[in-house]
Amino acid sequence: MPIYRQIIDQIKYQIATGTLKEHQQMPSVRQLANQLAVNQNTILKVYNQLCQEKILQVARGSGTFVAGNAQTLRKAEMKEIVTKTLRTATVQAVHFGLEVQELHELLDKEYRGMKQQEKKNTE
Secondary structure: OOHHHHHHHHHHHHHHOOOOOOOOEOOOHHHHHHHHOOOHHHHHHHHHHHHHOOOEEEEOOOEEEEOOHHHHOOHHHHHHHHHHHHHHHHHHHHHOOOOHHHHHHHHHHHHHHHHHHHHHHHO
8 A cells, every 4th residue: 555545544534533633733744754754745645635524624724624524524525535445455355365254254343343442532
């Protein structure tokens, strides 16, 4: 999986679990690139993609922030984003020879784990 996709997924995961909160400022492109030891253009691509998905928002002169995504993403947009991710996971599962029940179990395990992490972060 390309590095920019891995970074996008990690940011989405951190938002979903509450590690990154709504309206929290993100590191600058330069800071995050240095922290992750990747090219600044990679981070710029990540931020641009997440802004297009309305997960991040740019405040000119102030930086990039986590959007209030629960309010800004319509249900259809959310489903579309999740569908793309699930399609990629399904291709990998088929490639590795996993049965559909195994895929369901993996999804269920990840979902429950994320909900537990989210609960811990809000306590």
